[in-house]
Amino acid sequence: MPNDFLPTIESEIDQEDRGVQPWDIDAIVAALRDARRRSQRVISAGNRRAPIPSPELLQQVVTRLYASLFPRHAGAVDHSEEGLAFFVGSTLNEALHLLSEQVRREQGFIDPGRLGLGLNTRPAEIIVAEFTQKLPGIYELLESDIRAAYDGDPSARSTEEVLLSFPGVKAIIYHRIAHALHALGSPVVARIIAESAHSQTGIDIHPGAKIGGNFFIDHGTGVVIGETVIIGERVRIYQAVTLGAKRFSVNEHGALVKGEPRHPIVEDDVVIYAGATILGRITIGRGSSIGGNVWLTHSVAPQSTIVQAQARSETFEQGAGI
Template identity: 60%
Template sequence: MSRVGAALSLPIDALVAQLRSVRVNSLQNRRRLDHPPKLPSRKVLGPLVDSLGAALFPNRLGQVDLNEDGIDYFVGHTLDSALRQLYGQVALELRFTAEQRGEAIEVSPAAAAIVCGFAEQLPKIRLLIDSDIQAAYQGDPAAGSSDEVLICYPGITASLHHRVAHALYRLGAPLVARVIAEVAHADTGIDIHPGAQIADSFFIDHGTGVVIGETAVIGSRVRLYQAVTLGAKRFDKDGSGMLVKGHARHPIVEDDVVIYAGATVLGRITIGRGSVIGGNVWLTHDVPPGSRVSQGQVRTEVCAVA
């Protein structure tokens, strides 16, 4: 044992006892002592989305030694395993939600319906991601190939996770969807709520610091740069002072819009088709189609010294 290790004496038993006391005395946890909650696992869902990506793009995100004869087997085996794991995670969410609401539901058929519905959407999800990859390749002169875009660009990683998460969100598994979104957020610095509606050919260039809120609606062929926020301007409260959940509070961005780095767009406003929003703009009002919005120019006056 090192001299540092030998000198280190930690009161582990006392800490364990204190932490037990906090858990037991917590009002929330007193209700859960007999039935501790079992929640969807980030450690399961992160690799699960990687597996789905490998099934969608077996030659680029799957095994390196695949040949034509083995691709369908690999895709089928990978999908079967991933979807069965997904079923287990969705079932955990449905059971947890039912317990929180004091409801009794048949978890197994409900979870199966969600996973089957999700599986049916996988070809559509693949096409959407293809359109995102193509938009990135065409929109970035530094992109050497669509393959480079898929395996290197954080915006495409975030898009893949969002396409998966959004489908699950709409099918009735919002907690599983949120965990998947947060895996991408941690990996890329891009924060997209799974409720956001994003059409085809979506490109986030660079990406770090991008935030897209739950009720945002984004049209086709939209391009965002780093540190763009599509957020809420205010948060309404009900009569008891609690925040109102779910109401539309984020921007609508129509087709063919470009929003440059650092722009902040807040509230349920509409950015009209074909508009360009300049860097570091703070925007809280509607913008007509075809607009060009930029910061006011800084004027520097040089005065002659007498």
């Protein structure tokens, strides 16, 4: 549980309930301390007392960033140009201050060298400043995603409905933000943001995945998109689609090799229907259609249509087929 919320727990405990207890709290605290000291987690850096990023505060960051990108849909009262500018400036400034602190916390406890990430640990303020330069591009990509959702779903009555209620659109909003932070060298903050979207929508997109514009996830529940996936323009996928790895490389010590390209490349104008599983570093050619529940581990040429083999119906009589 994040440190931010520990004092509230203490305040809610009734002092009268602190009588005779059937447990030895001091012994338990000491045993937990010893267990932490024995921990060999590789993410630990030298400073174990440094605060760590807070999922709750990062959710506030995303909420404010969303409001800054779409102020008319997220609380702005005065919709005049001046009113919107004031709302966006105030809300965005709050988001960026919170974000800077969370990136600073990540840098305080993670050791990029030990993780083999090769990250350039620049000051948090520089990372966030560079992130702000990406916001107009993020907005333009999201506008294309919203339009793709509206155009691709006959049940959608307006782009406002799409923006406010479609889980696939919420997931891609979180992903565009998380991907930018991941690329700038803040992978833990990015992963926390991605997992927040996962918990809310059932759509699991790794922040490292590269996704082109006009992207639409219809329905969405159960979708998994891995770290090294590359998706082109105007791609549409349905629920329970997996773009995953077929196998994982290990080093001479038996540990998994991090960061190797191991997920599919999906080219422009591809449609992947519900339940399809596509594994490994294979390429789905431009304009292809992958049918529902297909299991695919090899590349397909552009304009391909891949469907399940039809089930064969046979009748056995007089003991035939036994």
